[in-house]
Amino acid sequence: MPREQRGVDTIPEEERTSGPKDLVSILLGSNLCLGVIVFGWLPPSFGLGWWASVSSIVLGTLAGTVLTAPLALVSLRTATNLSTSSGAQFGVRGRLVGSVVGLLLALGYSALTVWIGGDVMVGVLGRLTGMPANDVAYGVVYALLAAATVAGAVYGYRVLLALSRVLAIGMTALLVLGVIAYAPHFTTDALPEAGGYLLGGFWPTWLLSAVAAGLSGPIAFITLLGDYTRYISPVRHSARRVLHATWLGLVLGLLVPQLFGTFTAYAARAALDYAGPLVDASPTWYLLPLLLAASAGSVGNAGLMLYSMGLDLDATLPRASRATATYAVAVVATVCVFAGHYASSTQDAMTSFVLLLTAIGTPWAVITLIGFVRCGGVYDAEALQVFNRRARGGIYWYRAGWNIGATVSWALGAVVGVLAVALPSYEGPLLGLTGGVDCSFLLSGLVGGAAYLLLTPRSEVLADTTAAVDSTSTAAVRCLRINRAGASSRACRRPCRAGCRGEPGAASS
Numbered sequence: 001m002p003r004e005q006r007g008v009d010t011i012p013e014e015e016r017t018s019g020p021k022d023l024v025s026i027l028l029g030s031n032l033c034l035g036v037i038v039f040g041w042l043p044p045s046f047g048l049g050w051w052a053s054v055s056s057i058v059l060g061t062l063a064g065t066v067l068t069a070p071l072a073l074v075s076l077r078t079a080t081n082l083s084t085s086s087g088a089q090f091g092v093r094g095r096l097v098g099s100v101v102g103l104l105l106a107l108g109y110s111a112l113t114v115w116i117g118g119d120v121m122v123g124v125l126g127r128l129t130g131m132p133a134n135d136v137a138y139g140v141v142y143a144l145l146a147a148a149t150v151a152g153a154v155y156g157y158r159v160l161l162a163l164s165r166v167l168a169i170g171m172t173a174l175l176v177l178g179v180i181a182y183a184p185h186f187t188t189d190a191l192p193e194a195g196g197y198l199l200g201g202f203w204p205t206w207l208l209s210a211v212a213a214g215l216s217g218p219i220a221f222i223t224l225l226g227d228y229t230r231y232i233s234p235v236r237h238s239a240r241r242v243l244h245a246t247w248l249g250l251v252l253g254l255l256v257p258q259l260f261g262t263f264t265a266y267a268a269r270a271a272l273d274y275a276g277p278l279v280d281a282s283p284t285w286y287l288l289p290l291l292l293a294a295s296a297g298s299v300g301n302a303g304l305m306l307y308s309m310g311l312d313l314d315a316t317l318p319r320a321s322r323a324t325a326t327y328a329v330a331v332v333a334t335v336c337v338f339a340g341h342y343a344s345s346t347q348d349a350m351t352s353f354v355l356l357l358t359a360i361g362t363p364w365a366v367i368t369l370i371g372f373v374r375c376g377g378v379y380d381a382e383a384l385q386v387f388n389r390r391a392r393g394g395i396y397w398y399r400a401g402w403n404i405g406a407t408v409s410w411a412l413g414a415v416v417g418v419l420a421v422a423l424p425s426y427e428g429p430l431l432g433l434t435g436g437v438d439c440s441f442l443l444s445g446l447v448g449g450a451a452y453l454l455l456t457p458r459s460e461v462l463a464d465t466t467a468a469v470d471s472t473s474t475a476a477v478r479c480l481r482i483n484r485a486g487a488s489s490r491a492c493r494r495p496c497r498a499g500c501r502g503e504p505g506a507a508s509s
Contacts, residue, residue, distance in 0.1 A: 003154065003155050003156060003323070004155065004156025004157055004158060004159075004322070005322075006156075006322070007311065007314040007315075007321065007322040007325075007388075008080050008081050008083075008084045008311055008314055008315045008322075008388055009080065009385060009388060010078070010079045010080050010381045010382075010384075010385060011079040011080070011230050011231060012079075013079075013233060013235065015231070016079065016230070016231050016232060016233040017231065017233070018161070018228070018231040018232050019232060019236070019237055020232070020237055020241045020242055020244070020245030021245070022161055022228075022231075022232075023072070023228055023229065023232065023242065023245045023246060023249055024245050024248055024249040024252075025161065025164050025165045025168050025249075026160070026161055026164040026228055026249070026304070027221075027228075027246070027249025027250055027252075027253040028164070028168045028249055028252050028253040028256075029163070029164030029165060029166070029167035029168035029171065029253075029300060030160070030163075030164045030167065030253070030300050030301050030303075030304045031253035031254060031256075031257055031301060032167055032168065032171035032172065032175065032253070032256065032257050032297055032300075033113055033117065033167075033171070033257065033293075033297030033298050033300060033301040033302075034113065034116045034117045034120055034275075034293070034294055034297060034298060035109060035110075035112050035113025035114075035116055035117065035297075035298060035301050035302065036113075036217070036253075036254065036257040036258060036261075036301065037257045037258065037260055037261035037264075038112070038116045038261055038274050038275075038350070039057075039212075039213045039216070039217065039258050039261060039350070039354075040053075040057060040213065040257070040258035040259055040260060040261025040262035040263075040264075040265065041261045041262065041264075041265040041270055041274040042209060042212055042213040042350065042351070043056055043057065043209040043213050043262060044190070044191050044194065044262060044265040044266055044270065044271065045191075045194055045198075045265070045270070045271055045272065045274075046194065046197070046198040046199075046205050046208060046209050047190055047191075047194040047195065047196050047197040047198050047205060048190060048197070048202075048205060048206065048209055049188060049189060049190040050187075050188035050189070050262070050266055051188065052202070052206055052209075053209065053213075053262050054259065054262060055206075056206050056207075056209035056210040056213060056214055057209070057210075057213050057214045057255070057258050057259065057262065058214070058255060059210055059214060060209070060210035060211060060213065060214015060215040060216075060217075061214045061215070061217055061218060061250075061251065061254050061255055061258070062214075062251070063210075063214070063215055064214065064215040064216070064217060064218030064219055065218045065247055065250045065251055065254075067218065067219075067362075067365060067366075067369075067445075068218040068219060068221050068222055068225070068250065068365065069218075069225075069243060069246040069247045069250060070243065070369055070372070071221075071222060071225050071226070071365060071368065071369065071372075072225040072226070072228075072229045072242055072243065072246040073229070073239050073242060073243060073372065073377060074086075074226060074368065074372050074377075075225065075226030075227075075229045075230040076229045076230075076232055076234050076237075076239060076242055077234060077377045077378070077379055078226075078230070078379045078381055078384060079230050079381055080226070080230055080381070080384060080385070081223070081226045081227050081230060081308075081311050081312075081315070082098060082102070082222070082223045082224075082225065082226030082227075082368070083095055083096075083098030083099040083101075083102050083223055083226075083311075083312055083315055084098075084099075084315050084384055084385070084388070085226060085368075085379065085384060086098040086364070086367075086368045086371075087383075087384050087386075087387070087396050088371055088375065088379050088380075088383075088384065088396055089367055089368055089370075089371035089403060089406045089452075090367075090402070090403050090406045090407055090410075091396055091397065091398040091399070091401045091402040091403040091406070091407075092383070092384065092386045092387040092394065092396045092397060092401045093387055093400070093401030093402050094398070094401065094402040094403050094406060094407050095315075095387075096315075096316055097364060097407060097410055098223055098364055098368070099312040099313075099315045099316045100312075100316075101222070101223060101357075101360060101361050101364050102222075102223030102224070102308060102309075102311075102312040103309055103312045103313065103316075103329070104357060104360075105219075105220055105222070105223060105224075105357055105361060106223075106224070106305040106306070106308045106309040106312070107305075107309060107329065107332065107333055107336060108336070108353045108357060109220055109301075109305050110149070110301075110302040110305035110306050110309065110333045111333050111334075111336035111337045111340060112340070112350065112353075113298050113301045113302040113305065114142060114145045114146060114149065114298055114302050114333070114334075114337045115142075115337045115340045115341055116274070116275055116298075117145060117294045117295065117297065117298030117302075118138060118141045118142045118145055118294075118298070118337070118341075119138075119275035119276075119341070120275045120278060120279060120290065120291075120294040121141050121145075121291060121294045121295060122137050122138055122141050123275060123276060123278075123279035123280075124279055124282075124287050124290055124291040124294065125137075125141075125291070126279075127279060127282075127284075127287055128287055128288075128291075138341060139338075142334065142337050142338065142341075143334075145295070145298055145299065145302070146302075146330060146333070146334045146337070148299045148303075149298075149299050149302040149303045149306055149330070150306065150326065150327065150330045152299060152300075152303035152306075152307075153303045153304075153306035153307040153310060153326050153330070154310075154323050154326050154327070156307065156322075157227070157228070157231060157307070160300070160303055160304055160307060163299075163300050163303070164300060164304075167296065167297065167300045170296070171293060171296070171297050171300075172256070174289050174290075174292060174293045175256070175257070175260050175293070177286060177289050178260065178264065178286065178289070178290070178293070179260070179263065181282060181283050181285070181286035182263065182264050182267035182268065182281060182282070183267070184267075185267045185268070185269075185281060186263065186266055186267040187266050187267070188266065189266075191265075191266065191269055191270075191271040192271075193269065193271035193272060194271040194272075195271075199422070199436070203437070204436055204437050204438075207437050207438060207439075208351075208422070208438055211354075211355065211358065211438060211440075211441055212350070212351050212354050212355060213258065214258075215358065215441060216354035216355075216357075216358050217250075217254040217258065218250055218254065219357070219358045219361055219362065219365070219441070220354075220357075221250065222361050222362075222364065222365040223308065223312070223361075224304070224305075224308050225246060227304075227307065227308050227311060229242060229246075239377070261274070264278055264281075265277075267281060268280070268281035269281070278290075302333075306326060306329065306330055306333065307326065309325075309326070309329040309333070310322050310323070310325045310326030310329060311325075313325035313326075313328060313329055315387075315388065318387065318388045318389070318390055319390075348424045348425070351423065351424055352423045352424060352425070352426075355421050355422070355423055355438065355440065356418065356421060356423070358417075358440070358441045359414065359417025359418055359420070359421050359440040359441055359444045360414045360417060360418070360444070362413070362417065362441045362444045362445040362448070363409070363410050363412075363413025363414055363417070363444045363445055363447065363448025363449070364410050364448070365445075366413070366445045366448050366449040366452075367406055367409060367410055367413075367448055367449065367452045370449060370452055370453065371406075380394075380395060380396070382394075383395050383396045384396060386401075387401065403456070404455075405452065405455035405456040406452055406455075406456060408451065408455060409448050409449075409451035409452035409455055409456075410448055410452075412447055412448060412451045413444040413445065413446075413447045413448020413449070413451065414444060414448070416430070416440075416443050416444055416447045416448075417440040417441065417443060417444025417447075418440070420433075420434065420438070420439060420440040420443045420444070421438060421440040422436070422437075422438040422440075428440070430443070
């Protein structure tokens with residue numbers, strides 16, 4: 001299979017050959033890995049019982065999916081990734097905000113996947129062969145996983161899609177075997193070793209679990225979904241089918257592995273650590289399947305994350321090729337793996353990472369979705385590529401490439417989110433206003449969205465899809481501005497900055 005040559009440039013229609021089934025395959029197959037499974041361990045480690053853990057994961061995941069899934073429709077329209085697409089709201093340079101958010105999200109999750117997968121592999125090999133769990137063993141296993149991950153990421157989307165199709169079937173079978181293997185020791189009681197509720201009470205701990213283990217899963221995809229839907233043609237597949245496929249893929253791809261992680265955490269009495277107790281509690285006959293799940297699943301998930309990082313760095317540094325950018329971020333991710341292994345406890349590192357990135361990423365997602373609604377899903381694909389081509393101007397140029405209102409709105413939302421977050425080593429000053437409950441994701445999204453609406457006030461805009469826009473986007477866009485009462489409308493030739501731009505041949509949802 002040839003190596004993918006595309007970076008964040010616009011995908012031509014003839015190359016957009018994927019469909020909704022492929023989207024489900026990639027969201028399901030790539031997430032059936034220990035890097036996602038381990039998030040199901042968090043609620044038991046917080047001191048919750050089985051049913052409280054399950055409810056927090058399910059409700060958190062469903063809530064996050066409602067916010068995240070519609071983002072898939074943005075790249076369906078623009079034929080490029082989501083961070084580049086956000087240039088319609090943030091400006092062709094301001095969309096670097098999305099690139100940085102995407103880089104941080106993918107970096108953290110890819111490192112976590114290799115870290116946890118590698119730890120389980122070392123433990124299994126120790127039981128099977130007597131291999132000592134020393135620094136050399138961890139270093140070799142981490143390096144092998146990283147190398148396999150880089151290979152898949154560099155070859156690109158088609159290889160990762162094929163791998164995800166295989167993993168969707170193979171990993172499901174391995175997880176079913178795992179349920180059988182760990183079932184004899186399963187309990188629904190809270191684990192005594194957890195030491196009671198982490199935050200001192202049931203509801204604060206339950207809400208923490210809903211965010212850290214449930215909501216954080218879909219939020220991790222706020223910049224990733226476009227990597228896949230840019231290869232789906234809106235001519236052949238309706239927006240509704242793509243949205244339904246995204247919902248299905250996210251729900252199955254997150255709940256199946258996370259609930260498996262919760263189940264095995266109780267069965268293995270894994271209150272303080274997950275990888276070690278998981279291996280120790282495994283019956284001998286399941287060690288080889290567990291080894292296969294830890295290796296193959298980790299490569300599939302981390303490969304997609306690394307692929308996304310390569311795209312985001314390519315978008316940030318237009319002179320770098322996607323392959324070069326992927327190699328660069330692979331080195332950084334591998335360093336993070338070793339830092340996580342030697343410098344942090346698993347629970348503290350995971351909780352801090354997901355809460356902070358959720359607080360920072362949510363306002364960006366909200367602003368991008370508001371822009372999508374404002375423009376009715378119609379974008380000028382050529383204008384979005386101005387920065388990547390090292391050019392200037394175009395209807396998304398705003399002020400020197402930045403939409404100040406959108407950027408300030410995101411910054412306000414992110415700051416409020418950080419000030420309202422509750423981490424193991426830090427509590428934001430705004431926690432007193434929420435009764436000590438971490439509502440950082442909710443506050444960051446509300447503040448960021450409200451500020452964007454106030455700082456970029458526009459009447460409701462519907463793009464005239466028959467308007468002509470030249471290849472450099474310097475021609476005017478013919479818009480229809482309709483007042484809120486719907487009583488009158490007027491056509492204009494003046495470019496609008498509400499995030500909607502005409503695209504030749506664009507189809508309405």
